[in-house]
Amino acid sequence: MGHYCRICACNKPNEPFSGKWHKDHICKECSKKPKEERCAIDQENEIFGFIPLS
Ligand SMILES: [Zn+2]
Numbered sequence: 643m644g645h646y647c648r649i650c651a652c653n654k655p656n657e658p659f660s661g662k663w664h665k666d667h668i669c670k671e672c673s674k675k676p677k678e679e680r681c682a683i684d685q686e687n688e689i690f691g692f693i694p695l696s
Contacts, residue, residue: 647672649683 644655649672672680 645669648687649675649680651687 644653646653646667647669648667650669654669668680
């Protein structure tokens with residue numbers, strides 16, 4: 643299955659999501675991005691409805 647990252651919008655089967663970010667559906671790589679950048683992407687995703695519910 644892997645994990646879906648809502649920021650880069652892809653499944654990362656081998657990506658070790660940390661517990662902190664896993665619940666937010668953000669991969670390790672994206673968790674390093676500035677908060678502003680993640681928020682901007684989040685807002686875009688909300689507009690287009692790309693955020694999965696689970
Ligand atoms: Zn990501």
